[in-house]
Amino acid sequence: MTASARLPLLLIPAALFVLAIYAWPTLLLMRNAFNEVGPTGAMVEAWSLKTAADTFADGFTFELTLNSIWLSLSATAIALALSYPLSLFLFRTDSRWKGLLAVIAIMPMLISSVVRVFGWLAILGDRGLVNGLLQSLGLISAPLKLVFNWTGVTIGLAESIMPYMILALLAGFGQLDRTLEEASRSLGASPFRTFMRVTLPLSLPAIALAAGLGFVLSMSAYITPKLLGGGRVFVLATEIFEQATTNTNWPVAAVLAIYTLVLLLALLALSNVVAKGLKR
Amino acid sequence: MSYLELSGLQKRYGSAVAVDDVSLSVAKGEAVALLGPSGCGKTTTLRMLAGLIEPNQGMIRVDGSEITRLPAHKRNMGYVFQSYALFPHMSVARNVAFGLEERGRPKAEIARQVEEALAMVRLEGLAQRRPRELSGGQQQRVALARALVIHPSVLLLDESLSNLDAKLRDTMRHEIRSIQRSLGITTLFVTHDQVEALTMCDRIAVMHRGRIAQIGSPEDIYERPATRFVAEFVGRANALPAERGSDGRVTLWGAAQPVTAPVEQAFDIFVRPQRMRILPLSEPAGDATARVTGKVLRNVFVGDHVEVLVEGAGGQLTVEMASGSPVPPEGSEVAVVWRAQDSLPFAREAA
Amino acid sequence: MNGAGPVLSSLAALVYALILAPIVVVFALAFSADNFILFPPSGYSLRWFQALAGHAPLLSALGLSVQVASVVTLLSLVVGVPAALALAKGEFRGKAALTGFFLAPLLLPTLITGLALLLFFTPLRLTATLPGLVLGHMTVTVPFVIRMMTTALSNLPHDIEAAAATLGATPWRVVRRVTLPLAMPGLIACGCLSFLLSFDETVISLFISGPRASTLPVEMVRYVEGRTDPLIAALSVVLIIATLIVIVAVERLVGVARAVGK
Numbered sequence: 097m098t099a100s101a102r103l104p105l106l107l108i109p110a111a112l113f114v115l116a117i118y119a120w121p122t123l124l125l126m127r128n129a130f131n132e133v134g135p136t137g138a139m140v141e142a143w144s145l146k147t148a149a150d151t152f153a154d155g156f157t158f159e160l161t162l163n164s165i166w167l168s169l170s171a172t173a174i175a176l177a178l179s180y181p182l183s184l185f186l187f188r189t190d191s192r193w194k195g196l197l198a199v200i201a202i203m204p205m206l207i208s209s210v211v212r213v214f215g216w217l218a219i220l221g222d223r224g225l226v227n228g229l230l231q232s233l234g235l236i237s238a239p240l241k242l243v244f245n246w247t248g249v250t251i252g253l254a255e256s257i258m259p260y261m262i263l264a265l266l267a268g269f270g271q272l273d274r275t276l277e278e279a280s281r282s283l284g285a286s287p288f289r290t291f292m293r294v295t296l297p298l299s300l301p302a303i304a305l306a307a308g309l310g311f312v313l314s315m316s317a318y319i320t321p322k323l324l325g326g327g328r329v330f331v332l333a334t335e336i337f338e339q340a341t342t343n344t345n346w347p348v349a350a351v352l353a354i355y356t357l358v359l360l361l362a363l364l365a366l367s368n369v370v371a372k373g374l375k376r
Numbered sequence: 377m378s379y380l381e382l383s384g385l386q387k388r389y390g391s392a393v394a395v396d397d398v399s400l401s402v403a404k405g406e407a408v409a410l411l412g413p414s415g416c417g418k419t420t421t422l423r424m425l426a427g428l429i430e431p432n433q434g435m436i437r438v439d440g441s442e443i444t445r446l447p448a449h450k451r452n453m454g455y456v457f458q459s460y461a462l463f464p465h466m467s468v469a470r471n472v473a474f475g476l477e478e479r480g481r482p483k484a485e486i487a488r489q490v491e492e493a494l495a496m497v498r499l500e501g502l503a504q505r506r507p508r509e510l511s512g513g514q515q516q517r518v519a520l521a522r523a524l525v526i527h528p529s530v531l532l533l534d535e536s537l538s539n540l541d542a543k544l545r546d547t548m549r550h551e552i553r554s555i556q557r558s559l560g561i562t563t564l565f566v567t568h569d570q571v572e573a574l575t576m577c578d579r580i581a582v583m584h585r586g587r588i589a590q591i592g593s594p595e596d597i598y599e600r601p602a603t604r605f606v607a608e609f610v611g612r613a614n615a616l617p618a619e620r621g622s623d624g625r626v627t628l629w630g631a632a633q634p635v636t637a638p639v640e641q642a643f644d645i646f647v648r649p650q651r652m653r654i655l656p657l658s659e660p661a662g663d664a665t666a667r668v669t670g671k672v673l674r675n676v677f678v679g680d681h682v683e684v685l686v687e688g689a690g691g692q693l694t695v696e697m698a699s700g701s702p703v704p705p706e707g708s709e710v711a712v713v714w715r716a717q718d719s720l721p722f723a724r725e726a727a
Numbered sequence: 728m729n730g731a732g733p734v735l736s737s738l739a740a741l742v743y744a745l746i747l748a749p750i751v752v753v754f755a756l757a758f759s760a761d762n763f764i765l766f767p768p769s770g771y772s773l774r775w776f777q778a779l780a781g782h783a784p785l786l787s788a789l790g791l792s793v794q795v796a797s798v799v800t801l802l803s804l805v806v807g808v809p810a811a812l813a814l815a816k817g818e819f820r821g822k823a824a825l826t827g828f829f830l831a832p833l834l835l836p837t838l839i840t841g842l843a844l845l846l847f848f849t850p851l852r853l854t855a856t857l858p859g860l861v862l863g864h865m866t867v868t869v870p871f872v873i874r875m876m877t878t879a880l881s882n883l884p885h886d887i888e889a890a891a892a893t894l895g896a897t898p899w900r901v902v903r904r905v906t907l908p909l910a911m912p913g914l915i916a917c918g919c920l921s922f923l924l925s926f927d928e929t930v931i932s933l934f935i936s937g938p939r940a941s942t943l944p945v946e947m948v949r950y951v952e953g954r955t956d957p958l959i960a961a962l963s964v965v966l967i968i969a970t971l972i973v974i975v976a977v978e979r980l981v982g983v984a985r986a987v988g989k
Contacts, residue, residue: 106813107810110873122835122843128846182743185738188732201743207966207967207970209929211967214753215752221955323952336838337838341934349842428892449895455893463890463891464887523894
């Protein structure tokens with residue numbers, strides 16, 4: 097039929113858009129990684145690996161990598177510990193408010209990240225909610241340093257990746273058959289034993305995927321480390337932005353961006369392999 | 377003179393063959409059922425007729441003109457989908473009017489025809505309802521009215537009654553058949569339900585593995601199945617393993633029978649359970665009557681009849697007796713007899 | 728074993744408290760009478776809402792953001808919906824690969840996309856312009872529209888379009904009379920979410936905004952970096968309420984979890 101043969105023509109505008117505004121700039125980014133920076137700081141067109149070599153020879157790059165990985169690991173671990181029970185609750189509940197509860201759980205991803213960061217400033221700041229509470233209870237005399245350091249960034253980051261992880265976990269739980277848990281209970285296992293022997297093992301693939309997603313999102317997060325770090329937290333994302341804008345050192349920014357991307361792809365592949373291995 | 381003609385229709389999906397060489401001619405006003413188990417290619421055949429699937433090979437003709445490559449919207453065929461596929465965003469009246477609107481008919485004419493069509497399926501008061509506010513049977517009627525109002529050249533029904541409960545299915549069966557007859561519309565039914573096929577159609581085409589295994593009147597199909605598959609699929613049958621003696625006579629359960637079989641290889645004799653009778657051992661069989669003996673294992677009361685399970689030298693068989701008639705006690709030795717002509721020999725399938 | 732049980736429910740309640748904490752705190756702070764972030768506030772007033780109404784940079788950034796998001800939404804639907812139609816209804820070679828190609832931008836972090844766009848736009852003088860911001864945001868919204876509408880169009884009732892075709896509707900008439908009307912709730916929800924995505928987009932905007940043209944999130948980041956007073960809380964309250972209205976609308980139309988999830 098001619099009509100269905102013409103259907104793929106509808107893809108042309110979108111294809112042109114993705115090619116011109118997405119694929120081409122990405123290639124341009126790769127190209128910039130081979131340029132050099134002259135002594136005056138101006139970019140010199142080249143096809144060399146000098147920028148890459150200099151960047152990786154710099155101990156700071158190594159430090160940034162460790163910072164990024166450590167931050168992402170801790171944020172992902174915290175977010176997972178909080179998301180898992182919440183997702184299991186949403187999966188299990190018979191509440192008539194189930195729909196609303198699910199919306200609330202993933203609402204943060206629809207609210208501006210700047211707004212949420214500002215909320216954390218008000219909670220964790222020197223004169224914020226937590227310090228105010230602890231001081232009025234007489235538990236501390238001087239305010240705890242909870243923001244503009246790694247603590248604040250980790251907390252804020254964990255919260256910002258939770259909705260994505262909850263969605264990933266819920267999707268994974270879809271394959272969890274409730275009758276299996278009922279079978280376990282009928283065979284004499286306590287709720288706790290049922291969780292340890294049936295529910296948890298069956299949800300391990302979902303956990304691996306959610307953790308992979310959370311890690312990737314943390315590694316590439318910029319707003320939270322920037323604002324809650326208060327200029328004292330240095331990770332790959334903040335460095336890429338600094339190099340690209342403040343320093344206008346595009347080759348270095350491009351090298352770091354590609355480097356980060358490679359790290360992410362390796363991690364995604366790893367979490368997929370783990371999830372697949374667990375599924376068997 | 378055939379009105380609708382399919383010849384050599386074939387549809388492949390990659391290496392899988394959904395329909396493999398289907399040829400069929402249907403006379404004007406005739407109702408034909410495509411009967412078969414799921415996956416036999418009957419729905420694919422119907423969709424190729426409607427232009428919803430393009431065949432790889434073969435030809436479709438209606439009233440002398442070829443339509444094999446014509447797009448669906450130019451074919452003027454009324455299609456009643458298994459799911460009914462009513463437009464949920466339109467009222468019943470708009471659903472029925474849809475085809476006429478697409479044909480650009482004047483408003484007044486559309487209104488009149490929609491009214492007539494709804495009257496025909498007895499849905500006069502429900503014109504302004506939405507499909508989801510109707511019962512399954514009512515939705516089915518809307519789908520039928522929508523397909524008929526365009527005066528289609530052929531009416532195609534795909535498992536149309538399978539979503540209704542048993543009682544309603546009976547009513548709709550008669551209703552559709554009487555509408556089909558009074559309009560004299562050429563109709564193709566797709567169904568896996570033999571009762572539907574036997575009661576609603578002039579002829580039945582039994583499909584098996586993408587081909588037509590047998591085509592004929594309901595009586596032909598039931599009484600004279602052409603293949604082992606048709607005998608097994610339509611109605612119920614006892615398959616008795618048979619041997620052929622050197623004299624050409626057939627032996628069943630160790631007893632020689634007045635039955636002849638033309639086949640050389642291993643075969644079974646098929647007998648319908650309701651064609652069998654149970655006699656006391658002492659009573660002799662008449663002429664041209666097949667007879668085996670065995671022990672009554674169990675009597676199963678099924679409402680309008682009783683199934684008597686008999687075990688003998690060659691295995692088990694079921695005899696269907698009218699309920700109310702005296703049944704032999706379980707454990708008793710009996711003779712099972714049937715007319716020799718009710719024996720249908722079919723070669724055993726190679727495993 | 729019905730329901731979630733008391734242990735799990737209490738754990739979930741704790742997590743909910745944590746999720747909602749920043750939002751609740753922002754609300755309380757918006758009505759603060761203090762000059763700086765102090766919790767709990769020493770007094771309550773509407774002074775920060777008044778200050779917001781008189782803050783020209785934030786207001787003009789808001790204007791630009793609304794402008795950008797509106798154009799982005801419109802263009803993304805125009806570009807994305809036909810593509811979704813082809814991907815959902817078409818049967819052609821390489822469909823899976825093409826789908827992957829269109830959704831790829833959703834996989835790359837906006838940090839990378841933002842940098843790539845900065846490098847691309849600077850020589851073309853598109854940074855800090857309305858067209859530049861619109862194109863930049865569309866790298867996020869076009870793939871989103873394609874993904875969401877492909878799902879929505881694939882999930883239409885079975886055989887409903889085939890029914891229209893057998894009744895004599897041409898392919899184009901089928902789209903107009905059946906496909907689009909049935910996909911309309913999904914389409915509106917998709918438009919709402921595209922608007923939100925563009926309106927909240929921060930990282931790409933930070934790369935390609937400039938003093939001449941800043942979107943609201945960019946202006947907010949600058950403000951928070953410089954000062955810590957409750958003005959941003961007041962603004963946040965306005966934004967959260969607007970967002971909630973959109974979320975409720977989307978939930979009514981298609982369900983948020985289904986819309987944002989894969």
